[in-house]
Amino acid sequence: MFPGSMGLDALKRDDGKSSANLLDVLSADPAKLRASLEEADAATLMLVLVQITGDRSLLARARPHISGPMNYHEKMPVELRSEIRMRLADALLDHARTGKALPPIPDGEDLREMLSIAVGEDVSADYVSMMREDLEAIQPDPRGLNWRHEPAPEKLAAFPVVIIGAGMSGVCAGIRLKEAGIPFSIIEKNSAVGGSWYENFYPGCGVDTPNHFYSYSFFLNHDWSHFFAKRDELWSYFEDATDRYAIREHIQFETEVVSADYDDASATWTVTTRTSDGRTEQLSAKSVISAVGVLNRPKLPDIPGRDTFAGVALHTAQWDAGLDLSGKTVVMIGTGASGQQVGPTIAPDVAQLTILQRSPHWVVPNPNYFAEVSDGMKWALAHIPSFARWYRFQLFWAFADGLHASLQVDPTWDDGGKSISQINARHRLYMERYLRAKLGEDSPLIEKVTPSYPPYGKRILIDNNWFDMLQRPNVELVTDQIAKIVPEGVVMADGRTIEADVLIYATGFQASKMLAPMKITGKQGRDLHQFWGPDDATAYLGTMVPEFPNFFILMGPNTGLAHGGNVIFITECQVRLILACLQEVLEGDAKAIDVRHKAHDDYVAEVDALHANMVWTHKGLTNWYRNDAGRVFALLPYRLVDYWKMTKDFRREDFLLS
Numbered sequence: 008m009f010p011g012s013m014g015l016d017a018l019k020r021d022d023g024k025s026s027a028n029l030l031d032v033l034s035a036d037p038a039k040l041r042a043s044l045e046e047a048d049a050a051t052l053m054l055v056l057v058q059i060t061g062d063r064s065l066l067a068r069a070r071p072h073i074s075g076p077m078n079y080h081e082k083m084p085v086e087l088r089s090e091i092r093m094r095l096a097d098a099l100l101d102h103a104r105t106g107k108a109l110p111p112i113p114d115g116e117d118l119r120e121m122l123s124i125a126v127g128e129d130v131s132a133d134y135v136s137m138m139r140e141d142l143e144a145i146q147p148d149p150r151g152l153n154w155r156h157e158p159a160p161e162k163l164a165a166f167p168v169v170i171i172g173a174g175m176s177g178v179c180a181g182i183r184l185k186e187a188g189i190p191f192s193i194i195e196k197n198s199a200v201g202g203s204w205y206e207n208f209y210p211g212c213g214v215d216t217p218n219h220f221y222s223y224s225f226f227l228n229h230d231w232s233h234f235f236a237k238r239d240e241l242w243s244y245f246e247d248a249t250d251r252y253a254i255r256e257h258i259q260f261e262t263e264v265v266s267a268d269y270d271d272a273s274a275t276w277t278v279t280t281r282t283s284d285g286r287t288e289q290l291s292a293k294s295v296i297s298a299v300g301v302l303n304r305p306k307l308p309d310i311p312g313r314d315t316f317a318g319v320a321l322h323t324a325q326w327d328a329g330l331d332l333s334g335k336t337v338v339m340i341g342t343g344a345s346g347q348q349v350g351p352t353i354a355p356d357v358a359q360l361t362i363l364q365r366s367p368h369w370v371v372p373n374p375n376y377f378a379e380v381s382d383g384m385k386w387a388l389a390h391i392p393s394f395a396r397w398y399r400f401q402l403f404w405a406f407a408d409g410l411h412a413s414l415q416v417d418p419t420w421d422d423g424g425k426s427i428s429q430i431n432a433r434h435r436l437y438m439e440r441y442l443r444a445k446l447g448e449d450s451p452l453i454e455k456v457t458p459s460y461p462p463y464g465k466r467i468l469i470d471n472n473w474f475d476m477l478q479r480p481n482v483e484l485v486t487d488q489i490a491k492i493v494p495e496g497v498v499m500a501d502g503r504t505i506e507a508d509v510l511i512y513a514t515g516f517q518a519s520k521m522l523a524p525m526k527i528t529g530k531q532g533r534d535l536h537q538f539w540g541p542d543d544a545t546a547y548l549g550t551m552v553p554e555f556p557n558f559f560i561l562m563g564p565n566t567g568l569a570h571g572g573n574v575i576f577i578t579e580c581q582v583r584l585i586l587a588c589l590q591e592v593l594e595g596d597a598k599a600i601d602v603r604h605k606a607h608d609d610y611v612a613e614v615d616a617l618h619a620n621m622v623w624t625h626k627g628l629t630n631w632y633r634n635d636a637g638r639v640f641a642l643l644p645y646r647l648v649d650y651w652k653m654t655k656d657f658r659r660e661d662f663l664l665s
């Protein structure tokens with residue numbers, strides 16, 4: 008459609024949730040429209056108003072009042088908020104009545120200015136094309152596979168793909184392959200989809216990236232009950248996506264992939280599977296996509312006597328749904344993202360909770376963390392054109408790229424290792440002030456909970472009443488070293504025995520052994536784990552390893568995010584790259600695509616060079632993102648917009664077709 012003739016409905020992309028005609032919805036109930044706008048974020052509404060009216064004078068008026076992060080509208084004068092809401096309602100109703108054309112979707116400097124004002128910071132021109140992709144509502148979605156020369160059905164039928172895992176990333180890959188007409192099956196070890204969100208159901212389990220960002224770009228959910236949903240709602244979301252795109256029929260549940268072996272001559276993968284009742288089977292595939300994730304094999308600490316404990320011991324990721332903790336004496340080891348959700352949730356029920364902390368985490372408050380999404384906000388997300396996309400960008404900035412500068416080391420900055428730059432120091436000051444305000448200036452807890460390392464060195468956690476919990480009479484935070492575990496509980500280095508009925512291991516995952524325990528062999532029997540060594544996984548764009556043709560890794564090496572971000576965004580970028588690779592094979596004469604050694608090595612060298620100047624390699628800092636040699640194998644050093652571009656712009660010269 009010629010942009011100048013665009014109407015309101017054209018701005019509403021098919022997000023898979025509601026397809027009612029927008030004009031009908033708006034004109035049917037003007038009172039509902041006005042009431043809903045009262046509950047929706049005025050800064051976000053302002054962006055929609057500018058977009059659909061072309062009246063850019065509002066930007067200058069709003070600019071002084073918008074600054075991050077989140078809840079931007081609260082800083083706006085009440086009169087300005089009212090004016091925005093009134094004018095937007097009038098504009099939408101006018102469009103609904105007259106059907107008149109909208110101005111073209113902003114581009115170039117106009118869009119860059121809007122993006123900057125949306126988040127109250129200068130946003131570079133790099134974000135313009137990415138945001139255009141979100142606003143344009145182009146169908147078919149450019150993030151899917153759009154054939155230049157659609158292969159014959161027989162050719163597609165002869166190219167089966169096996170996806171390993173039906174978690175968030177495997178389902179995403181399945182959806183896109185299905186759209187492209189490429190046959191696939193998904194092998195899933197569990198009896199349900201959802202991966203981490205299926206396996207983890209410890210008390211308080213939920214997300215710490217806001218849901219309106221932490222969701223597939225093509226399957227927005229406008230009905231999240233909370234800004235930060237808990238596990239059941241998240242799991243349902245992935246179940247819904249599986250059904251909406253009819254992926255379930257492709258999944259073989261309760262089956263594990265044991266190995267995948269490539270045969271050079273036939274360019275075929277043989278995938279060996281084992282069902283939960285022990286039967287093995289072999290599948291033939293032209294391509295294999297590993298979507299097994301990285302945080303799925305619990306790590307139990309190597310503490311002497313661990314097996315001697317006489318009570319109930321369990322890891323957060325292997326929770327017992329029938330476990331009743333009321334009145335129990337509980338010891339929890341670990342204060343990372345899982346521990347900080349478990350602790351405050353169980354503390355009111357247990358007789359005594361002792362938390363054994365090896366090192367503290369930085370904790371930040373978030374005004375929306377416990378908040379419900381109002382009905383008006385849900386309505387606006389579902390019905391106001393582009394509102395959900397603008398809101399998503401504001402979250403993207405506040406939880407991802409807007410934080411990227413605070414991860415960079417300023418070599419001239421020296422405050423004794425407490426921070427890495429002026430901006431990083433500002434974050435430190437903010438969080439120190441917060442924890443002091445929560446605990447009281449004289450609290451002996453302050454020293455225990457204040458990290459010595461810079462902010463973002465480990466994942467920053469959103470305050471889930473952690474500091475309130477620590478002040479409960481039945482909670483104790485112990486920071487001494489653990490000596491051993493005995494039948495009655497845990498013995499500390501100073502000889503104190505802390506008795507326990509229940510011992511909770513909130514001790515994280517074996518992240519460095521990527522793709523284990525599967526055995527993957529590529530060209531000429533090359534073994535993936537031998538290539539990587541025990542803990543040094545690498546891949547081109549985190550996705551491809553040389554001499555493993557047509558083999559792709561989702562959420563692979565250096566694709567994780569520890570400062571916030573959204574792994575669904577990363578997965579969608581990776582799937583786009585995979586689709587481009589498969590397109591090269593299927594539209595041409597080649598049977599397989601492989602990444603060149605040089606492209607892989609150059610990429611890894613660049614990743615390492617970037618990491619050398621980022622917070623995660625800070626001297627003395629420990630985290631699970633690095634291997635024994637100190638190399639950051641887990642995290643992406645780039646801004647999300649960079650990774651989006653690198654995976655979108657297919658560099659044919661980086662690949663070998665055979």
Ligand code: N01
Pocket residue numbers: 213214215216302308309310323340341342343344345346348363364365366465466489513514515516629630631
């Ligand atoms: O695991 P972790 P997690 N003795 O590795 C401690 C995602 N996630 O399950 O910091 C004593 O972060 C260890 O201490 P230290 C998210 O990506 C997200 O909590 O190494 N303590 C640490 O305190 C996250 O990053 C969400 O000194 C020992 C803790 O155990 C990732 O999963 C929720 C120890 C482990 O923390 C992993 O988080 C949950 C020992 N021997 C998970 N060994 C949300 O989105 C380890 N520790 C909300």
